Amino acid sequence: MELIDGYPAAMRESIALVEQTRPTRLGRTFPAMTPEQRRELLLGHHPDYKDGAKRPLLFGPNKGMLLNHELADLFEARPLVSASLDLNDVDSDVDLLIIGGGGAGTVAAIWAVQAGLDPSRVLIATKLRHGDSNSTMAQGGIQSADRPHDSPAQHFLDAMGGGHFTNRPELVEALVSDAPLIIHWHEQLGVMYDKDEQGNFVMHPGGGTSRNRMHSARDYTGLEIMRVLRDEARNLHIPVVEFSPAIELLCDERGHVAGAVLVNLETKRYHIVRAKATIVTTGGLGRLHMQQYPTTNHYGATADGLILAYRAGAELVDLDAIQYHPTGAAFPAQMAGLLITEKVRGMGAQPVNCKGEQFVYPLEPRDVEASAFIRECSLGLGIPTPHGIQGVWLDAPMVDIIHGPGTIRSALPAMFRMYTRFGIDMTRDPILVFPTLHYQNGGIITNPDGATTVPGLYAAGEVMGGVHGKNRLMGNSLLDFNVFGRRAGIAAANYVREQAQPTRLSLEHVATYERHMRDAGIKTTRTAPRILPDYRGKEALERYLDIPL
Amino acid sequence: MSEQTGMITMQLMGKNYQVPTGLTIMAAIEYAGYKLVRGAGCRGGFCGACPTLYRRSDNHRIFTALACQTLVEDGMCLVQMPFVPVVSRRYDLHQIAAKPNTLLQHFPEIAGCVACNTCTRACPQGLQVMDYVQASLRGDIERAAMLSFDCIACGICSSRCPADIKHYAVGLLARRLYGKYVTPDSPQLAARVAELQTGNLIADLNALMALSQEELRARYEQRTFETSEENKEPFSAIQHYNSPMDPVDYKDEIEV
Numbered sequence: 001m002e003l004i005d006g007y008p009a010a011m012r013e014s015i016a017l018v019e020q021t022r023p024t025r026l027g028r029t030f031p032a033m034t035p036e037q038r039r040e041l042l043l044g045h046h047p048d049y050k051d052g053a054k055r056p057l058l059f060g061p062n063k064g065m066l067l068n069h070e071l072a073d074l075f076e077a078r079p080l081v082s083a084s085l086d087l088n089d090v091d092s093d094v095d096l097l098i099i100g101g102g103g104a105g106t107v108a109a110i111w112a113v114q115a116g117l118d119p120s121r122v123l124i125a126t127k128l129r130h131g132d133s134n135s136t137m138a139q140g141g142i143q144s145a146d147r148p149h150d151s152p153a154q155h156f157l158d159a160m161g162g163g164h165f166t167n168r169p170e171l172v173e174a175l176v177s178d179a180p181l182i183i184h185w186h187e188q189l190g191v192m193y194d195k196d197e198q199g200n201f202v203m204h205p206g207g208g209t210s211r212n213r214m215h216s217a218r219d220y221t222g223l224e225i226m227r228v229l230r231d232e233a234r235n236l237h238i239p240v241v242e243f244s245p246a247i248e249l250l251c252d253e254r255g256h257v258a259g260a261v262l263v264n265l266e267t268k269r270y271h272i273v274r275a276k277a278t279i280v281t282t283g284g285l286g287r288l289h290m291q292q293y294p295t296t297n298h299y300g301a302t303a304d305g306l307i308l309a310y311r312a313g314a315e316l317v318d319l320d321a322i323q324y325h326p327t328g329a330a331f332p333a334q335m336a337g338l339l340i341t342e343k344v345r346g347m348g349a350q351p352v353n354c355k356g357e358q359f360v361y362p363l364e365p366r367d368v369e370a371s372a373f374i375r376e377c378s379l380g381l382g383i384p385t386p387h388g389i390q391g392v393w394l395d396a397p398m399v400d401i402i403h404g405p406g407t408i409r410s411a412l413p414a415m416f417r418m419y420t421r422f423g424i425d426m427t428r429d430p431i432l433v434f435p436t437l438h439y440q441n442g443g444i445i446t447n448p449d450g451a452t453t454v455p456g457l458y459a460a461g462e463v464m465g466g467v468h469g470k471n472r473l474m475g476n477s478l479l480d481f482n483v484f485g486r487r488a489g490i491a492a493a494n495y496v497r498e499q500a501q502p503t504r505l506s507l508e509h510v511a512t513y514e515r516h517m518r519d520a521g522i523k524t525t526r527t528a529p530r531i532l533p534d535y536r537g538k539e540a541l542e543r544y545l546d547i548p549l
Numbered sequence: 550m551s552e553q554t555g556m557i558t559m560q561l562m563g564k565n566y567q568v569p570t571g572l573t574i575m576a577a578i579e580y581a582g583y584k585l586v587r588g589a590g591c592r593g594g595f596c597g598a599c600p601t602l603y604r605r606s607d608n609h610r611i612f613t614a615l616a617c618q619t620l621v622e623d624g625m626c627l628v629q630m631p632f633v634p635v636v637s638r639r640y641d642l643h644q645i646a647a648k649p650n651t652l653l654q655h656f657p658e659i660a661g662c663v664a665c666n667t668c669t670r671a672c673p674q675g676l677q678v679m680d681y682v683q684a685s686l687r688g689d690i691e692r693a694a695m696l697s698f699d700c701i702a703c704g705i706c707s708s709r710c711p712a713d714i715k716h717y718a719v720g721l722l723a724r725r726l727y728g729k730y731v732t733p734d735s736p737q738l739a740a741r742v743a744e745l746q747t748g749n750l751i752a753d754l755n756a757l758m759a760l761s762q763e764e765l766r767a768r769y770e771q772r773t774f775e776t777s778e779e780n781k782e783p784f785s786a787i788q789h790y791n792s793p794m795d796p797v798d799y800k801d802e803i804e805v
Contacts, residue, residue: 035770132590132598146741149775153753161769169758177751180741187734190642190725192694199733210772220699223595224724227702231721235639243586265586298596299589334573334620338593413699417674418594421618532586540582 001386006424011331011432014383017356018393018430025350026401030358038368045371045378047291047435048321048470058520060310060513061453066320068290074307076517077528080247081261081270083511087250090505092273094123095496097259099246099305100281101126102133102298103222103478104461106229107485108279108450108492109238115493119237123273125262127245127282127300127531131230134283134298134439134462135481138222139341139414141204141214142482143475144179150211152176159476162208162365163441163469166318171467171484174448175476178483183215185482191228193217194411204346206474207326208365214475219341219414222478244271245304245531249278249312249457250505257312257456258502265531276499277456277492280305281485284440284462287533290322294337295437304529305463309444311513314452314459318442321470326351326369328436330391332422337436340415342366342474344394347411348402351433352393353381359392367471370435383432391432400427439477441468450488456499458492460484557623574601574616574627587631594618597703600673603627613671613705633704635715640722647730649688656719659686661712668706668716674699678706678716685719693720694727 004012033041043049054066057075067075096112098105101124113119124130145155155176160167183201186193193215194202203212217224233240246260250272257278262271282305286297295301310316327342329335345351345362351369353359353376360372373392376382382390396415399408408427409416419426443465450458461481468476517524556567559577566581575589590598599616606624616629638655645651653659659682668678681696697720706716744750757765 035766128586128590129596129598132596137591137593137595144738146735146738148737148740151753152745152750153757154772156754156757157765157769157772160765161772165762165766165769173754173758177745177754180738180745183735184738184742187738188643188729190727190729192698192724192728192732195732195735197733199735200737201735205775211775218698220595223701224698227721228725228728231725232642234637235641237639296593298591299585333571334576414595417699418618421594422620532584534584535576535579536582536584537580540580544582 014354018352021356030361032361041371045375046367053291059516061315070288070290074528076522076524077526079510080527083507087272087505090274091271092123094275095121096492097273097275097278098124101130102283103135103226103481104485105281106233107482108460108489109233111486111489112493113236115490117493122238124240125244126242129242130240131226135222136226138478139219140343141216141221141475142478143213144183145213146180150213154211158209162473163471166469168466170448175467175483179479182482189228191225206342206346207363208473219343219412249308251509252502253504257454276496279458279488279492280309280463281461282463286437293437296339302530307528312454312509314454315445317445317465321441323439323441323472324370324435325438326373326435327433330389330434331385331432333387340433347399349394349396349398352395354383365471373435391434393430394433395430396426439472441470441472449491450484458488460488559621560626562628572621574619574621577621588629592617597701600630600703600705601627602630615673633708635707642725647690647726652685658714667709671705671709690723690726693723
């Protein structure tokens with residue numbers, strides 16, 4: 001197919017219209033919606049409200065909770081190991097097991113050590129490499145109310161409203177009041193935030209925020225935070241076992257969580273960890289591709305922690321609400337679903353339709369913004385692509401026009417680099433976007449110290465729920481994993497001090513779970529956790545032989 | 550994908566596979582039937598899990614790429630390199646100072662840099678890697694931090710370096726030193742942290758928590774908004790480090 005500077009001729013025609021309307025759009029922003037308009041738009045167009053996409057959970061503490069079929073399938077699935085697995089030979093005996101080596105897990109490990117645990121008595125087990133996580137992929141920034149005309153109370157109001165007042169207030173209180181302490185800690189660790197000459201942070205707005213409180217590190221904010229945290233954990237000599245996901249939690253005779261079964265992904269040998277406390281920090285679920293959406297998420301984001309915790313009896317919340325990020329790349333096909341940071345809109349780029357017209361305030365809360373894009377395309381005002389999907393334009397060149405030439409290259413280098421690799425110059429041309437599966441709003445219920453409803457089990461980061469309610473704001477997830485990772489690490493360290501090493505390890509809770517599933521009439525051969533998605537080609541799989549080697 | 554116009558041949562670890570055009574190297578490997586465990590991470594160019602070495606059919610050179618960010622080409626002969634076994638050195642950032650010789654003390658091997666520029670040519674992020682190693686050697690922590698900032702620690706540079714330098718670790722220490730010791734701490738943040746100790750801000754929060762949901766909704770709708778116009782020139786500190794993302798132009802190099 002013939003491309004003109006990265007775009008086919010048909011898309012070029014629409015780009016010409018975008019260029020035509022650009023001068024009149026500069027400085028004129030489409031008005032924000034009223035609460036009623038937002039509600040109507042969400043009900044009509046957000047994927048969460050689509051008929052037939054969900055079914056209720058049929059058993060367990062959250063019986064009745066509506067889940068997308070792709071997620072419900074994993075709850076209605078058999079374990080990977082039977083309850084009769086031999087647990088007598090313990091491979092690792094530790095005080096604290098952390099399942100998940102992303103942001104939350106690493107922060108938890110560091111603070112557990114700060115709180116007095118011996119690093120050699122802590123173990124981080126992670127599915128892929130230490131740091132392979134959605135944390136690393138977060139681009140735009142982290143919220144913290146630290147300027148004089150901003151306050152934790154204002155941050156609280158923004159987060160509660162963004163979540164449509166479904167958030168748990170005590171968790172939001174912890175989030176916003178710890179935020180400045182977290183940024184201060186990052187300063188001490190040497191996280192290289194964008195600052196002015198006096199050392200004050202360069203702040204941007206995000207969707208749904210009433211103050212500019214987004215701290216960023218170019219558009220590699222998550223990467224910068226994660227690589228510093230990982231370095232700090234290494235320097236503290238905290239052991240990490242990579243390519244070893246947990247496939248089941250272990251309980252003691254009281255039903256308290258007492259470790260986990262890990263599996264070496266390469267040798268498939270299992271590994272028993274006994275621990276006085278366990279923190280689940282397994283992240284999100286984008287790789288389940290709900291409703292066939294593409295995702296911004298990491299390869300390992302398959303909801304494993306939710307399944308393991310539910311089997312051990314933990315309560316969940318808000319898993320009916322999934323965040324679709326409004327700006328996933330829609331063109332070219334190789335980039336489909338990859339994240340285009342909200343910072344691009346925060347810096348002035350407007351979403352426009354095929355005629356070059358604005359149709360939505362650029363910084364509505366994410367669910368509202370995404371729904372507006374979906375509606376625009378359903379009205380025939382989207383821009384079709386050669387690979388069959390539609391998108392709307394994000395008028396990226398406006399960033400350089402507003403802030404001066406070179407801004408995109410210095411403030412959004414990851415975006416610029418990615419588009420350059422695929423033949424598009426985003427300083428000259430608009431980029432095509434469509435909503436993409438981005439974040440698990442809900443998760444495991446915890447108190448503000450990360451404790452779940454099961455003794456011995458803590459959770460932090462994307463896998464925990466309640467703090468964002470039904471919709472998270474930009475910049476609150478990098479914050480969330482720091483705040484609750486820290487709190488869970490400290491709380492678990494304190495809990496560990498009062499506990500003896502569990503004596504009898506058991507998988508009885510898994511047998512009970514299977515019984516509940518049978519009682520609910522579910523018969524299945526599916527297994528969970530999923531661990532990794534399968535992207536192998538159909539043609540290759542048609543001739544696949546499952547033979548012993 | 551209707552963009553695909555046909556099939557091409559890729560040689561993966563010595564075997565030929567027919568794959569559609571228009572796929573990334575990672576997607577092509579999966580299309581061929583491989584289930585990736587190593588060699589795939591974020592799949593979006595941020596994590597460095599998928600460094601790949603390849604040759605082209607018409608060229609003797611070894612090229613490098615991120616498998617998730619590079620299109621597969623006809624005649625490509627490739628292998629993934631998920632791991633570079635470099636030595637990791639520990640330090641306590643709080644106990645060291647940002648002196649001109651700090652980076653050299655921690656990574657003495659940077660003195661062995663022969664300025665061959667292989668690291669820069671190999672970097673899939675297009676960073677000026679050799680320049681930041683040289684800056685580190687001179688004790689210019691700021692320059693090393695700025696030039697290395699977009700590093701995703703894939704390790705390709707270290708795998709190709711004749712002096713066995715661990716470039717990405719040098720850059721990481723440079724950035725942490727710069728962030729902690731060279732950049733001033735934020736006065737506004739320090740004031741806010743002190744203010745938090747007084748408890749006044751928490752009282753405001755508690756007042757909000759005590760409101761009914763109706764009252765809270767009303768307060769939300771009454772919020773005033775700060776405009777983004779206040780930050781007109783936000784990136785002056787880094788702007789003079791020009792184009793850290795310029796891809797290396799291989800055509801400029803002498804072909805043997």
